[in-house]
Amino acid sequence: xxxxxxxxxxxxxxxxxxxxxxxxxxxxxxxxxxxxxxxxxxxxxxxxxxxxxxxxxxxxxxxxxxxxxxxxxxxxxxxxxxx
Amino acid sequence: xxxxxxxxxxxxxxxxxxxxxxxxxxxxxxxxxxxxxxxxxxxxxxxxxxxxxxxxxxxxxxxxxxxxxxxxxxxxxxxxxxxxxxxxxxxxxxxxxxxxxxxxxxxxxxxxxxxxxxxxxxxxxxxxxxxxxxxxxxxxxxxxxxxxxxxxxxxxxxxxxxxxxxxxxxxxxxxxxxxxxxxxxxxxxxxxxxxxxxxxxxxxxxxxxxxxxxxxxxxxxxxxxxxxxxxxxxxxxxxxxxxxxxxxxxxxxxxxxxxxxxxxxxxxxxxxxxxxxxxxxxxxxxxxxxxxxxxxxxxxxxxxxxxxxxxxxxxxxxxxxxxxxxxxxxxxxxxxxxxxxxxxxxxxxxxxxxxxxxxxxxxxxxxxxxxxxxxxxxxxxxxxxxxxxxxxxxxxxxxxxxxxxxxxxxxxxxxxxxxxxxxxxxxxxxxxxxxxxxxxxxxxxxxxxxxxxxxxxxxxxxxxxxxxxxxxxxxxxxxxxxxxxxxxxxxxxxxxxxxxxxxxxxxxxxxxxxxxxxxxxxxxxxxxxxxxxxxxxxxxxxxxxxxxxxxxxxxxxxxxxxxxxxxxxxxxxxxxxxxxxxxxxxxxxxxxxxxxxxxxxxxxxxxxxxxxxxx
Numbered sequence: 175x176x177x178x179x180x181x182x183x184x185x186x187x188x189x190x191x192x193x194x195x196x197x198x199x200x201x202x203x204x205x206x207x208x209x210x211x212x213x214x215x216x217x218x219x220x221x222x223x224x225x226x227x228x229x230x231x232x233x234x235x236x237x238x239x240x241x242x243x244x245x246x247x248x249x250x251x252x253x254x255x256x257x
Numbered sequence: 258x259x260x261x262x263x264x265x266x267x268x269x270x271x272x273x274x275x276x277x278x279x280x281x282x283x284x285x286x287x288x289x290x291x292x293x294x295x296x297x298x299x300x301x302x303x304x305x306x307x308x309x310x311x312x313x314x315x316x317x318x319x320x321x322x323x324x325x326x327x328x329x330x331x332x333x334x335x336x337x338x339x340x341x342x343x344x345x346x347x348x349x350x351x352x353x354x355x356x357x358x359x360x361x362x363x364x365x366x367x368x369x370x371x372x373x374x375x376x377x378x379x380x381x382x383x384x385x386x387x388x389x390x391x392x393x394x395x396x397x398x399x400x401x402x403x404x405x406x407x408x409x410x411x412x413x414x415x416x417x418x419x420x421x422x423x424x425x426x427x428x429x430x431x432x433x434x435x436x437x438x439x440x441x442x443x444x445x446x447x448x449x450x451x452x453x454x455x456x457x458x459x460x461x462x463x464x465x466x467x468x469x470x471x472x473x474x475x476x477x478x479x480x481x482x483x484x485x486x487x488x489x490x491x492x493x494x495x496x497x498x499x500x501x502x503x504x505x506x507x508x509x510x511x512x513x514x515x516x517x518x519x520x521x522x523x524x525x526x527x528x529x530x531x532x533x534x535x536x537x538x539x540x541x542x543x544x545x546x547x548x549x550x551x552x553x554x555x556x557x558x559x560x561x562x563x564x565x566x567x568x569x570x571x572x573x574x575x576x577x578x579x580x581x582x583x584x585x586x587x588x589x590x591x592x593x594x595x596x597x598x599x600x601x602x603x604x605x606x607x608x609x610x611x612x613x614x615x616x617x618x619x620x621x622x623x624x625x626x627x628x629x630x631x632x633x634x635x636x637x638x639x640x641x642x643x644x645x646x647x648x649x650x651x652x653x654x655x656x657x658x659x660x661x662x663x664x665x666x667x668x669x670x671x672x673x674x675x676x677x678x679x680x681x682x683x684x685x686x687x688x689x690x691x692x693x694x695x696x697x698x699x700x701x702x703x704x705x706x707x708x709x710x711x712x713x714x715x716x717x718x719x720x721x722x723x724x725x726x727x728x729x730x731x732x733x734x735x736x737x738x739x740x741x742x743x744x745x746x747x748x749x750x751x752x753x754x755x756x757x758x759x760x761x762x763x764x765x766x767x768x769x770x771x772x773x774x775x776x777x778x779x780x781x782x783x784x785x786x787x788x789x790x791x792x793x794x795x796x797x798x799x800x801x802x803x804x805x806x807x808x809x810x811x812x813x814x815x816x817x818x819x820x821x822x823x824x825x826x827x828x829x830x831x832x833x834x835x836x837x838x839x840x841x842x843x844x845x846x847x848x849x850x851x852x853x854x855x856x857x858x859x860x861x862x863x864x865x866x867x868x869x870x871x872x
Contacts, residue, residue: 182505183498195527229510229835249509253489255732255771256500256587257725
């Protein structure tokens with residue numbers, strides 16, 4: 175199934191070459207979890223601070239249970255703030 | 258003791274400067290800067306005064322930590338009655354001006370009356386005098402700084418000034434110091450312009466003396482600096498990416514106000530983000546961002562210094578703007594960009610430079626352009642009226658309107674009215690995205706419910722810096738809460754509002770609160786200031802300041818009806834993103850907020866609340 179994986183700020187270094195606009199579109203197996211996807215790209219767990227799926231926050235404890243679905247967009251940030 | 262115990266009072270009408278002791282009883286109750294200056298203001302002016310009349314006063318104030326070893330201790334505040342809102346105005350700035358005021362031996366400067374002709378105030382330690390500024394009138398903030406430094410033959414003098422916008426009394430004119438830091442919101446620059454006060458030039462060589470317990474202070478400030486350095490946000494994220502890193506976050510959660518809040522997501526958010534600032538431009542191979550920068554005493558250094566593309570249409574024939582200069586920050590990038598549907602980073606920086614150069618708040622300016630663009634697309638405003646085509650997304654219109662507004666030309670005068678007056682004038686007050694007449698910053702409260710309450714109840718009109726629940730609702734600081742629910746938001750907003758009043762009044766930057774809590778500030782204040790500064794006392798001081806500001810606004814004529822949001826946010830559901838279908842439910846939160854505050858259902862502090870707070 176097709177999903178989008180987005181890494182922002184300092185995490186953009188973990189995206190493979192050829193990614194554009196902090197994003198890569200991927201084919202992944204059915205049932206892959208948010209945590210597995212993050213691990214696959216070797217993003218350190220402590221840096222995966224803000225994890226959104228389709229814009230909704232996924233708390234750390236739910237990232238292993240949350241299975242991705244066709245068309246999902248996963249976006250990840252390290253600890254950041256602004257204002 | 259933290260304070261210099263000395264106020265400079267400047268009577269612009271008579272042209273005199275006089276020294277008076279700081280009211281130390283008030284300092285114990287209101288701390289400094291925002292709190293203490295507001296106490297002076299509300300004690301000295303009629304709340305119903307015309308903000309642009311000589312009877313209004315304007316106070317520039319430092320806090321007890323300003324100028325000290327405390328990290329970010331460079332802040333100063335301008336407090337007055339604001340012309341944009343008619344409410345209390347309290348605008349805070351970094352840079353180096355605040356610390357210099359402290360080094361010159363003053364805690365605050367109170368300006369009253371109106372000078373018969375343009376003047377500027379020159380302060381060199383104890384000596385203060387008003388000088389003729391006829392030759393400066395008509396100059397930009399940048400030219401004013403350069404000219405004063407040249408004529409004083411002192412490159413180290415620190416200057417706050419107004420540009421053409423302040424002179425022309427643009428309702429959201431700001432006061433610019435150190436070229437690109439600003440007391441930005443609510444039109445404090447227009448008040449300064451109404452007083453014929455062009456600039457304040459300070460030189461202080463006294464340093465800061467009188468810290469109550471110097472050893473304990475060094476220990477407390479060092480410990481607090483380590484907290485900032487070890488925190489991933491203040492130690493790494495903000496210095497590298499600045500505030501603009503929020504652009505993609507807020508867009509992703511569907512709370513990025515776009516095209517005058519018609520939409521909540523901007524298709525070009527990535528092009529105007531912090532990440533884009535780091536990317537090399539295809540035109541000249543250089544990134545927009547040159548370096549980060551810090552204000553006085555700051556160990557975070559979130560500031561942005563950028564260089565515009567010299568070949569861009571906005572500047573290709575104008576080398577004045579080719580050098581590295583301040584910006585972009587998140588709020589400016591949003592207001593000049595997403596709020597107008599403009600995704601041209603160089604055009605945003607050009608408009609931002611004009612705001613810095615001539616002293617305009619880019620949030621209110623950009624948001625007002627957004628309202629004008631909507632009126633144009635509706636056919637209410639025409640090309641003939643504005644002088645150019647002004648559809649959403651037009652970088653040309655943004656750039657030209659910035660020039661016209663900054664210089665007070667043509668339709669720029671109308672943009673200078675602000676969104677509320679503009680939309681009302683053209684028959685569509687409902688399209689003004691404001692609270693109490695002040696334009697929203699960069700968070701749509703349909704997707705971040707608590708911010709709707711924070712905006713509606715902010716004492717200076719729509720503002721993110723009075724209660725930044727985004728920290729909790731989106732970023733998880735100090736704890737993550739759900740942005741889509743209203744439960745618990747009344748308490749959350751109150752807690753943020755009261756704590757922020759303490760950070761502001763101490764003379765430090767509110768960005769420290771991404772890593773610090775009041776428990777980190779308390780030991781620094783306790784070591785610096787005489788008196789007992791416990792956590793309980795700080796919490797009470799914050800609440801006291803909030804209620805004092807509220808009382809001023811109530812006396813100025815505001816009521817619970819003004820604790821409101823534009824109908825677009827409470828009746829037009831978000832069209833896309835995770836908040837699709839949602840509106841802001843202010844009606845659910847506001848009664849609870851009044852209750853938590855100890856106010857009547859009409860939003861008036863109850864006698865027992867006032868008594869408890871000593872008001």
